Amino acid sequence: MPDDRRKGRNQIAAFVIQAAAVGFGVVSAVPAEADFKSPAALAAEAAPEGAAKAAELMDALMWNRGPIGGPFDLIDQHGRHRTDAEFRGKLLVLYFGYTYCPDVCPTDLKAISSAIDLLGPAGEDVQPVFITVDPQRDTVARLRGYVSSFHPRLIALTGSAAQVRQVALAYKVYYANVTSGNGEPYAVDHTGFVYLVGRDGKYLGFFPPGTPPGRMVEIIRPHLAP
Ligand code: NI
DSSP states (O other): OOHHHHHHHHHHHHHHHHHHHTTOOGGGGSOOOTTOOOHHHHHHHHSOHHHHHHHHHHHHHHTTOSOOOOOOEEEETTSOEEEGGGGTTSEEEEEEEOTTOSSHHHHHHHHHHHHHHHTGGGGGGEEEEEEESOTTTOOHHHHHHHHTTTOTTOEEEEOOHHHHHHHHHHTTOOEEEEOOSSSOOOEEEEOOOEEEEOTTSOEEEEEOTTOOHHHHHHHHHHHHOO
8 A cells, every 4th residue: 555545544544533532423434343332322321311312413413314404383582483494595594502501602693693794795695593492491582682682683493392302303402401409590501513504494514613704604605606
């Protein structure tokens, strides 16, 4: 094998090992051995139920296992029914979080809002949507106050616990209430990917948490071309 090819292989092997170490599940692309276990399976053995579920959902999202995305029928910050069907023809930027989130949600919502502004007039074809994973506290009124501080066109959605669970799971979003036990309000542990849904309503892909607005714009723009 030529040196550069061997080097390439070694780099791939190193990546696979690194990815496995952080639980990203890349190894499933490697031929299976009899005693081989996926990172998700290992996590399921080693970690509490919630953590195992988080790893499984992230694994499914990152490697595009099974369908991602699906219909929703929820209530917006003005108390109106909104369904996924009404957004056909627009690009959806979808984010799951909760209004009491101390820093990650606001950061990503700010990035989404800036990206839409950076797109200029083309940004009119992009609809930002925030779906709460804390429907218990994120009431219609609470959402109305929250989203107005990010972007005038941001739609925030809530619903029953079951409705929220259904759409979150469709997008492989992990979330769970976490209590500190010292009387403080609960936090919601949640994955923070930013989803892109095409004009036809089909899932296109995701941005990792912390993606800067300029990079979002570069990736969104080709999907806005007529
Ligand atoms: Ni958050």
